[in-house]
Amino acid sequence: MTNQPGTNMKPLIEIRDLSAGYEGRQVLRDVNLTVYERDFLGVIGPNGGGKTTLIKCILGLLKPTGGKITFHMSDGTQTTNSNDRPTLGYLPQYNTIDRKFPISVEEVILSGLSVQQKLYARFTHEQREKGRAIIERMGLEGLEKRAIGQLSGGQLQRALLGRAIISDPSVVILDEPSTYIDKRFEARLYELLAEINNDCAIILVSHDIGTVLQQVKSIACVNESLDYHPIRASQANGWRETSTAPSNCWDTARCHTASWVSIITTITPKTLRRKKANHLYGADHCPTSLLAVK
Ligand SMILES: Nc1ncnc2c1ncn2[C@@H]1O[C@H](COP(=O)(O)OP(=O)(O)OP(=O)(O)O)[C@@H](O)[C@H]1O
Structure with missing residues (x-):
């Protein structure tokens, strides 16, 4: 499944039939995704599902084994060459920093x-x-x-x-930006992202599902393949809320379907409790079936 263009949203990055992996082992297959101007895309999924691999392909740090990524330039031209692509801002995962x-x-x-x-x-x-x-x-x-x-x-x-x-990139990509950030700056971080989102698209990889749902306009669940769901679909005046979730969205990702769809559809009090628990214990230690499993 690929996400459909909104009424007046310009695509910035189009990913078609992407596959990628390491040393002959396939990590991503048949990934289709379009990132639009001023999109705020949350990328979620289980550990090892391929989120960072997808980001590496977009950044040109890893050569896909199949498919293509097209970048749309501000002058209306397009390129598939990552050396000519528009500026992308990137915040890598904390543990990759020397x-x-x-x-x-x-x-x-x-x-x-x-x-x-x-x-x-x-x-x-x-x-x-x-x-x-x-x-x-x-x-x-x-x-x-x-x-x-x-x-x-x-x-x-x-x-x-x-x-x-x-x-001043056209897309900012953040891989787990709230790791190690305290509560006070975390609130500021999300305020900053909302400000930045007025001028550029954001791709946010995060395990903090509650926060992701409050911030983003669309969600991609990555676990080898990708499932997309718009939360705020584009329309003439910008973005509006939608409340439907494809029922098979999380099946493909082998997530806990019922729990995930209920989170996606509305932010329930349960989800807010989850968010609080995530902050207290960290997503990996949060004892609940709401977390994705491989
Ligand atoms: N440089 C590499 N060489 C070989 N295998 C790799 C490499 N980087 C990642 N992998 C493997 O590819 C798979 C996907 O990894 P990736 O980092 O994309 O997952 P992720 O969804 O970002 O995980 P996490 O949520 O833990 O950050 C994992 O099985 C991982 O072990």
Whole structure:
């Protein structure tokens, strides 16, 4: 199944019949998905289901074994070459970051401009000012010169988010952004994402289903294949709520169908309790059948 174009939403990324894997082992198959202008797509699914692999394919970090990814440019042209694609902002999973790398907060944030920068060229005054504004927006004032190895987990996540948005990308991709972020900044993080979403599309990979459902406009469940469900479908004036879920949506992903569909259809008090429990215990330790299983 592929998601259908909205009435006036411009596609930014079109994924058709994508398959991908590692060393001959297939991880994704027959993935079809379109990311639209100002979309806010939540990507959920079980551990090892292929969420990060999908993101790597979009970013051009992993070559698909089949299918194609088309990027739509602001001038109306299209490309399948990831070197020519529009700027994508990326916040990688926390555990992929080498914290021993000798780089400061300011340098991490400015490194998000590297695609616009000639190799070894100095940053301009304007770029540094932009870096300062992002540092302030991320609540990192006073930590500009601190090496990333001396930051708390949440401070590092904020620096990485700053890096992801500094280049004014057309799509920001966030892989588990709330890991290590405290409650106060988590609320700010989602406020920031709502602000950013006024200008660009967001793809958010998360295990925090309650938060995902409150924030996103559409959901993709990835477990080898992909099932898509719009929560707020596009219409002439933007996005509107929908309340239907395809009953087989989660079957394909081998999730617990009834529980998932009830979560998707409405945010129930049960879901809110789940969200609270996730925050207290972490999604992986949350004892309930609402979590996806392989
Ligand atoms: N570089 C790699 N080489 C070989 N196998 C890999 C590699 N990266 C991921 N895999 C495997 O591919 C599968 C999908 O991994 P992926 O990281 O995409 O899952 P995920 O849905 O993002 O999982 P999680 O929720 O745990 O982050 C897993 O079985 C994983 O072990």
